[in-house]
Amino acid sequence: MSGGPEDRLAALGLALPEVPTPAAAYQPWARSGDLVLTAGQLPVVDGALPCTGRLGAELQTAQGAQQARTAALNVLAVAAAAAGGLDRVRVVKLTVFVASAEGFHEQHLVANGASELIGEVLGTAGVHARSAVGVASLPLGAPVEVEAVLEVSSG
Amino acid sequence: MSGGPEDRLAALGLALPEVPTPAAAYQPWARSGDLVLTAGQLPVVDGALPCTGRLGAELQTAQGAQQARTAALNVLAVAAAAAGGLDRVRVVKLTVFVASAEGFHEQHLVANGASELIGEVLGTAGVHARSAVGVASLPLGAPVEVEAVLEVSSG
Amino acid sequence: MSGGPEDRLAALGLALPEVPTPAAAYQPWARSGDLVLTAGQLPVVDGALPCTGRLGAELQTAQGAQQARTAALNVLAVAAAAAGGLDRVRVVKLTVFVASAEGFHEQHLVANGASELIGEVLGTAGVHARSAVGVASLPLGAPVEVEAVLEVSSG
Numbered sequence: 001m002s003g004g005p006e007d008r009l010a011a012l013g014l015a016l017p018e019v020p021t022p023a024a025a026y027q028p029w030a031r032s033g034d035l036v037l038t039a040g041q042l043p044v045v046d047g048a049l050p051c052t053g054r055l056g057a058e059l060q061t062a063q064g065a066q067q068a069r070t071a072a073l074n075v076l077a078v079a080a081a082a083a084g085g086l087d088r089v090r091v092v093k094l095t096v097f098v099a100s101a102e103g104f105h106e107q108h109l110v111a112n113g114a115s116e117l118i119g120e121v122l123g124t125a126g127v128h129a130r131s132a133v134g135v136a137s138l139p140l141g142a143p144v145e146v147e148a149v150l151e152v153s154s155g
Numbered sequence: 156m157s158g159g160p161e162d163r164l165a166a167l168g169l170a171l172p173e174v175p176t177p178a179a180a181y182q183p184w185a186r187s188g189d190l191v192l193t194a195g196q197l198p199v200v201d202g203a204l205p206c207t208g209r210l211g212a213e214l215q216t217a218q219g220a221q222q223a224r225t226a227a228l229n230v231l232a233v234a235a236a237a238a239g240g241l242d243r244v245r246v247v248k249l250t251v252f253v254a255s256a257e258g259f260h261e262q263h264l265v266a267n268g269a270s271e272l273i274g275e276v277l278g279t280a281g282v283h284a285r286s287a288v289g290v291a292s293l294p295l296g297a298p299v300e301v302e303a304v305l306e307v308s309s310g
Numbered sequence: 311m312s313g314g315p316e317d318r319l320a321a322l323g324l325a326l327p328e329v330p331t332p333a334a335a336y337q338p339w340a341r342s343g344d345l346v347l348t349a350g351q352l353p354v355v356d357g358a359l360p361c362t363g364r365l366g367a368e369l370q371t372a373q374g375a376q377q378a379r380t381a382a383l384n385v386l387a388v389a390a391a392a393a394g395g396l397d398r399v400r401v402v403k404l405t406v407f408v409a410s411a412e413g414f415h416e417q418h419l420v421a422n423g424a425s426e427l428i429g430e431v432l433g434t435a436g437v438h439a440r441s442a443v444g445v446a447s448l449p450l451g452a453p454v455e456v457e458a459v460l461e462v463s464s465g
Contacts, residue, residue, distance in 0.1 A: 024266060026283055035342060101446075141260045181438055188344065290445055291445055293443060
């Protein structure tokens with residue numbers, strides 16, 4: 001890939017959103033040494049959820065993957081703010097919580113929406129470990145929540 | 156805020172409990188460098204759960220927030236033991252698992268019970284990132300489980 | 311305990327499997343400094359799940375604990391690959407996600423299947439903190455998913 005992560009975002013027709021305001025009494029990220037732990041990010045766009053519901057009930061896998069991609073864009077916004085630019089950050093781990101109805105077992109395919117965006121934008125700095133699990137429900141009825149462990153350049 | 160975290164705990168009418176005995180084959184915390192990872196803490200008081208059940212079914216949001224506050228007090232007990240005193244610890248991240256019936260979407264408000272206690276007691280050392288998710292069920296029927304990533308002073 | 315972790319594995323009649331291929335767009339582990347974060351490991355054996363279903367419905371606690379033990383063996387395979395040998399790794403934290411039907415509250419006993427294997431194989435290097443939670447469902451219908459935070463020797 002040529003150019004930096006911001007160039008690749010633009011080539012995807014995307015731009016970093018504002019860092020979402022936490023829905024409650026906490027901060028979007030916290031740092032310890034070179035590690036940054038993000039708050040769980042919902043797929044909010046301009047402060048609202050484009051859709052709500054559970055996978056396997058109100059939403060299909062492809063829709064869930066799109067929502068995971070949106071949540072991952074918010075993770076990138078947090079990462080850029082925490083690190084002082086996307087070129088100063090690695091994604092080490094993602095945990096993707098997927099609101100799931102009984103019998104839905106494609107959490108890994110939903111989570112790919114997040115993993116693939118991170119890879120497209122960060123390249124080798126986006127190569128991460130991941131867990132994907134199906135939860136009963138999420139804040140505000142969100143279909144997915146994505147949190148990340150990041151490594152930032154100390155220079 | 157004046158005084159140290161123990162003073163603030165006392166002003167809240169609280170005292171650190173004993174570190175809860177793990178319910179199974181593990182330890183209350185483990186350290187790597189300056190990071191301490193706690194085990195998930197249930198809202199046990201004197202070794203028992205004051206209430207059980209799911210949010211959105213047997214329990215209401217305000218009750219859940221109180222239980223999250225209790226679990227966070229146990230997190231502080233673990234933190235004090237791990238760090239050698241509450242004045243030697245920062246809370247970097249909380250993950251709050253909330254036992255949730257279908258259709259309950261106020262996990263973030265439940266989790267505020269934990270976040271607010273941490274802030275009241277630790278002040279700026281309690282400014283943390285957070286994830287809150289709604290799970291199907293928790294050990295022993297607990298309504299909430301809270302785990303933390305801590306940074307301890309190496310001095 | 312005498313001998314190294316590989317000796318103890320053999321004494322248990324076990325051998326490290328191949329590192330399971332991730333089910334999707336991510337890697338089995340990622341490292342930052344001396345920390346290694348693993349991807350969530352399912353109880354796959356030779357690339358397939360021996361059983362599927364939820365605890366409290368299709369599966370009983372003892373079966374779930376056996377599946378957690380299998381998933382933990384996969385965690386050990388990842389750990390050995392990441393660290394260059396099991397004698398160079400500590401397990402700091404396990405998170406055990408247990409697919410749970412309503413009313414099932416023995417996630418901690420299921421998770422013991424993972425914790426006990428880690429302790430048997432790694433000894434004091436396997437003393438870890440842990441969270442166990444009951445989730446709605448897991449990828450591919452797996453009954454458990456186990457992820458780990460590891461510390462590897464930097465030498």
